[in-house]
Amino acid sequence: MVAGKPFPGGDFDPRQFAGALADLSPGTRAVVSRAYTEAYGYASEIIGSAHLxxxxxxxxxxxIAAALRERRVDLAAVRHRFEQITGTHRPESPRHIHLAFSPHAKAVLITAVDCARNAGAVLTGVDHLWLAISRADGAVARRILADLGQLDYLQQLCGESGSPTEL
Structure with missing residues (x-):
């Protein structure tokens, strides 16, 4: 599977990543849970930025998801582009094992926490995660959005939503 380009800064301190996970809002935890389900469904060995x-x-x-759906960017479109990029397909019976986060997925989550803190938010909301995805240079998720012609639109949507402090 294609993991995306390397990113600057190397790996993260496990405490930093654990702190990022602890600061997720209930809505963002639901997104991460869905990402796990997607990774399981692809029998992936990791949870990547594309799964997020x-x-x-x-x-x-x-x-933001609703606005993208209006432009025909839905789960099916993202899955299709992911499969084109990585060459993977959803098997009939996924494996259920513990999955670690890829370095890019960790970077996205930690960046989302930083966005939340910079906005003065107590918890990391879904908007912060969208913003982090839009900034994730080299990540498969960002490439998917660019390939679908929606990266600039997402960045515009994130800019319009401002810096929400309570999500």
Whole structure:
């Protein structure tokens, strides 16, 4: 599977990543849970940034996901592009094992926490995760959005939503 380009800064301190996971809002935890389900469904060995993107677009209640759906960017479109990029397909019976986060997925989650803190938020909300995905240079999720012609639109949506402090 294609993991995306390397990113600057190397690996993260496990405490930093554990702290990022602890600071997720209930909505963001639901997105991460959906990302796990997507990774399991692909019999992946890791949870990558693309799985996080799948978890985000699958959220029926979020305004950014709804705006992308209006432009025909839904879970099926993201899965299709992911499969084109990686060459993987969903097997009939997924494996259920513990999955670690890829370095890019860790970077996205930690960046989301940083966005939340910079906005003065107590918890990391779904908007912060969208913003982090839009900034994730080299990550498969960002490539999918660019390939679908929606990266600039997502960045515009993230800019319009401002810096929400309570999500």
């Amino acid at each position: 993107l799948m978890g985000l677009v699958a959220d029926p209640s979020h305004s």
